[in-house]
Each structure stands twice: as structure tokens, then as C-alpha cells.
Amino acid sequence: xxxxxxxxxxxxxxxxxxxxxxxxxxxxxxxxxxxxxxxxxxxxxxxxxxxxxxxxxxxxxxxxxxxxxxxxxxxxxxxxxxxxxxxxxxxxxxxxxxxxxxxxxxxxxxxxxxxxxxxxxxxxxxxxxxxxxxxxxxxxxxxxxxxxxxxxxxxxxxxxxxxxxxxxxxxxxxxxxxxxxxxxxxxxxxxxxxxxxxxxxxxxxxxxxxxxxxxxxxxxxxxxxxxxxxxxxxxxxxxxxxxxxxxxxxxxxxxxxxxxxxxxxxxxxxxxxxxxxxxxxxxxxxxxxxxxxxxxxxxxxxxxxxxxxxxxxxxxxxxxxxxxxxxxxxxxxxxxxxxxxxxxxxxxxxxxxxxxxxxxxxxxxxxxxxxxxxxxxxxxxxxxxxxxxxxxxxxxxxxxxxxxxxxxxxxxxxxxxxxxxxxxxxxxxxxxxxxxxxxxxxxxxxxxxxxxxxxxxxxxxxxxxxxxxxxxxxxxxxx
Numbered sequence: 001x002x003x004x005x006x007x008x009x010x011x012x013x014x015x016x017x018x019x020x021x022x023x024x025x026x027x028x029x030x031x032x033x034x035x036x037x038x039x040x041x042x043x044x045x046x047x048x049x050x051x052x053x054x055x056x057x058x059x060x061x062x063x064x065x066x067x068x069x070x071x072x073x074x075x076x077x078x079x080x081x082x083x084x085x086x087x088x089x090x091x092x093x094x095x096x097x098x099x100x101x102x103x104x105x106x107x108x109x110x111x112x113x114x115x116x117x118x119x120x121x122x123x124x125x126x127x128x129x130x131x132x133x134x135x136x137x138x139x140x141x142x143x144x145x146x147x148x149x150x151x152x153x154x155x156x157x158x159x160x161x162x163x164x165x166x167x168x169x170x171x172x173x174x175x176x177x178x179x180x181x182x183x184x185x186x187x188x189x190x191x192x193x194x195x196x197x198x199x200x201x202x203x204x205x206x207x208x209x210x211x212x213x214x215x216x217x218x219x220x221x222x223x224x225x226x227x228x229x230x231x232x233x234x235x236x237x238x239x240x241x242x243x244x245x246x247x248x249x250x251x252x253x254x255x256x257x258x259x260x261x262x263x264x265x266x267x268x269x270x271x272x273x274x275x276x277x278x279x280x281x282x283x284x285x286x287x288x289x290x291x292x293x294x295x296x297x298x299x300x301x302x303x304x305x306x307x308x309x310x311x312x313x314x315x316x317x318x319x320x321x322x323x324x325x326x327x328x329x330x331x332x333x334x335x336x337x338x339x340x341x342x343x344x345x346x347x348x349x350x351x352x353x354x355x356x357x358x359x360x361x362x363x364x365x366x367x368x369x370x371x372x373x374x375x376x377x378x379x380x381x382x383x384x385x386x387x388x389x390x391x392x393x394x395x396x397x398x399x400x401x402x403x404x405x406x407x408x409x410x411x412x413x414x415x416x417x418x419x420x421x422x423x424x425x426x427x428x429x430x431x432x433x434x435x436x437x438x439x440x441x442x443x444x445x446x447x448x449x450x451x452x453x454x455x456x457x458x459x460x461x462x463x464x465x466x467x468x469x470x471x472x473x474x475x476x477x478x479x
Contacts, residue, residue, distance in 0.1 A: 042304025079115030088119025098154030102162025189288030222301030230309035234287030237337025265308025287337030300325035389436030406463035
């Protein structure tokens with residue numbers, strides 16, 4: 001009975017974590033494709049506001065409409081597209097406009113609600129009338145239903161959802177301001193750093209930090225909340241410690257991982273190194289707390305969310321006169337994390353060989369799959385090549401992080417094998433029509449097949465695991 005209760009509790013916790021991960025992944029799916037627009041707004045803000053690098057009252061007039069209208073509309077449209085394609089994107093954008101006008105605060109959270117909601121409603125309507133519309137009236141029903149339902153949802157957003165979300169956003173902002181004023185902000189690293197390892201970072205970052213950060217930027221021109229999750233310092237400290245005190249394959253892999261993490265901004269590359277020795281969670285937590293403490297006492301902040309979390313993006317999003325506090329916090333976090341990690345690794349007797357690193361990478365792959373609420377399945381079938389393809393695509397949700405790493409690994413392996421094939425990465429929804437082979441995760445395979453039905457789809461558990469790439473190259477050589 002006791003064992004059954006423990007199993008139920010364990011299953012409940014796993015289900016809760018998977019649900020949060022999936023929610024965070026959905027939020028990221030709305031935000032990540034539009035990161036370019038966020039960066040554009042951040043640059044315009046950093047350059048042209050009265051306290052910017054080159055203040056310009058005329059050009060500064062751009063940033064207000066972008067943050068108020070363009071960015072929420074892009075998020076709402078993208079969320080609608082995820083739920084129901086282009087038709088969902090249109091209705092989602094209409095619905096989002098209702099909460100934008102219906103509230104005095106920036107409607108990122110409102111867009112994340114209204115975009116998918118509008119798309120879901122029009123999708124359900126289309127399902128109800130499918131096969132019931134008389135021939136010749138399909139286009140009339142299609143266009144008017146989108147317009148009528150979109151307008152109705154926009155009115156609901158204007159009257160109810162916008163004010164409600166506005167109140168919640170204001171409350172979050174006041175809470176964040178209080179936490180900052182009483183110097184308790186560094187304690188948030190206790191949640192953020194482990195959350196990153198468990199792929200809960202998207203729910204924290206895009207669901208809470210970004211809206212609060214945007215509100216602070218509009219008020220004071222910068223926000224420390226953009227630094228809390230994106231800071232590459234703590235992860236860099238762990239990887240540098242492996243470079244010096246690591247063993248076996250982990251030590252050999254750490255320098256390359258450090259470069260990709262710090263300059264490329266792909267934080268998930270250091271997760272397996274922590275999973276090999278979970279005590280290293282202490283390192284990133286203490287490193288994060290130290291960095292956040294320096295951020296608070298120096299008044300550090302960024303003008304927009306740096307994505308990916310690269311030191312280059314951190315520098316680009318720093319306000320005029322605010323670069324040194326940002327760098328001071330990043331360096332402090334890296335040094336503290338390195339020192340603590342060094343002690344842990346020197347005292348550790350674990351054999352960090354190739355197998356342990358591979359097992360940790362597989363664990364990361366499983367957790368990332370859980371974040372999309374899917375199971376990771378080992379492929380038992382042999383990869384069969386249909387000849388030398390002209391184009392290979394690596395596809396992930398946003399086409400920015402893990403797929404880019406997979407592309408780099410396969411390119412090198414193909415070059416070493418003397419095989420010339422063009423390899424690129426892209427979001428799964430934007431796979432080029434002429435792609436012949438697509439590497440993607442199991443959870444995205446069906447979406448990839450819908451985009452390129454004639455391409456060979458190869459699923460991978462973890463884009464960092466080279467075993468699948470070795471098998472594929474062997475199949476090319478066999479032909």
C-alpha cells in the first residue's frame with residue numbers, strides 16, 4: 001500500500017513537471033519565432049530613448065508602437081498559427097487586438113492567451129460546420145465566420161480579459177519591484193537554475209520574466225529580470241571546471257561546450273555535465289545567486305530579453321552606461337560557479353567517461369521530450385539511405401538552438417567522411433520544400449512529415465548524440 005502511494009505521488013510529480021514543461025514549451029513556441037522583432041525593439045530602445053546611446057526624439061517614437069502593438073500581435077498571431085495554421089493566426093491576431101486596446105499595460109500575457117484561444121474557437125467552429133455548407137458558399141462561410149468570431153472574441157478581450165490580465169501584470173510588476181527593493185532577488189536563483197536543467201525555464205522566462213521586464217523597461221528604461229535566466233556565467237563556470245578538473249571524454253568535450261554555451265547562447269549544452277554529477281547544481285545556484293546579487297547592488301539591467309542567452313546578446317541589450325554592471329555580474333557568477341564546481345569535481349570519484357556523458361546526454365534528451373509531453377523511444381530500425389541527398393535539414397521548434405548544434409556536428413562528420421552535402425537548420429514549420437532528409441525529434445516528426453511529405457524523416461533523441469549521425473553516414477557509404 002505504501003509503495004503504491006509512493007508510486008502515485010511520483011507519477012503525480014512527474015505529470016506536474018511534464019505539464020509545466022509543455023506549457024513552457026508552448027509559450028516559447030509563441031515567442032521564439034519573433035525574437036528578431038524583440039531584438040529590433042531592444043536596439044531601438046537602447047539607441048534612441050532620452051538616456052540612450054544616440055538620443056533621438058523622432059526615431060524614439062518607433063519603440064512605443066512596436067512594444068504596444070507589433071510585438072503582442074506577432075505573439076498572438078504565432079500562437080494562433082500553432083493551434084490552427086494561417087486561419088488561426090488571423091483570428092488570433094484579431095482577438096489579440098481586443099486585449100491590446102482594452103488595457104493600459106503591454107499585453108504579452110494577453111496575447112499568449114487570446115491568440116491560441118481565438119484559433120481554438122475558429123477551429124472548433126470549422127469542425128462543426130464541416131460537410132454542412134452548401135456548394136458554392138464555402139468561401140462566404142469561411143471568411144465571414146473568421147470575421148464574426150474574431151470580432152466577438154476581440155470584444156470579450158477588450159471588456160474582460162484585457163483588464164483582468166492588465167491587473168495581474170501590474171500585480172506581478174509590483175511584486176517584482178518589492179522583491180528587488182528588499183534585495184531578495186538573488187534567492188530566485190534557487191528556482192531558476194534547477195528549473196533550467198529540468199527544461200522549466202521557458203515557463204519561467206517567457207511566462208513571468210519577460211512581461212515583468214518589459215513593464216520595467218517602459219518605466220525606467222531597463223530591467224534586471226532579463227538577466228536572471230539568460231545569464232551564461234554559472235553554466236560557464238561549470239564547464240571551465242570540467243576543462244581543468246574533469247576526466248575522460250567530459251574533459252575533452254568541455255572546451256567546445258563552453259564556447260557554444262557562452263558565445264552561442266545554447267545553455268542546454270551544459271546540462272549533461274551537471275547531470276553527471278548532480279552536486280554541481282549547488283555550483284550554478286550559488287553562481288546565479290552571486291551574479292544576481294551583483295546585478296542588484298550595481299543596478300544592472302537590460303533593455304530587452306537577450307535570446308539566445310549569449311554574452312554577445314547580453315552586451316547588445318545593455319543600456320548606455322550599463323555594460324560594466326552586466327559584465328560584473330556575469331563574471332562573478334562564472335567565478336563562483338567555477339570555484340564551487342572545482343571543489344566538487346576534485347572530491348568526486350565518479351568516472352566521467354564517454355558512457356557517463358552519453359547517459360547524461362540521453363537524460364537531457366528524455367527531459368526535453370517530456371517538455372513536449374512525449375515519450376522518447378529508441379529507434380530500433382536501421383537507417384536506410386536512398387542515396388546522397390542534395391539538402392539535409394535539422395528541425396526543432398524554433399530552429400535556433402538544438403537543431404543548430406546538430407547541424408554543426410553532422411557537417412563536421414560529413415566533411416571528415418569526404419561527403420559534400422548542404423546541411424542547414426530551421427524551425428519545423430519552415431522546413432524548405434526541397435529538403436530531402438530531415439533530422440528532428442520524435443515529438444516533431446509528424447509535423448515535419450506534414451511540411452515535407454516526400455522527405456526522409458530521421459528522428460533523434462538528442463541532437464548532441466552522434467550515434468544516429470554515424471549510422472546515417474555509414475548508410476551513405478554503403479550506397
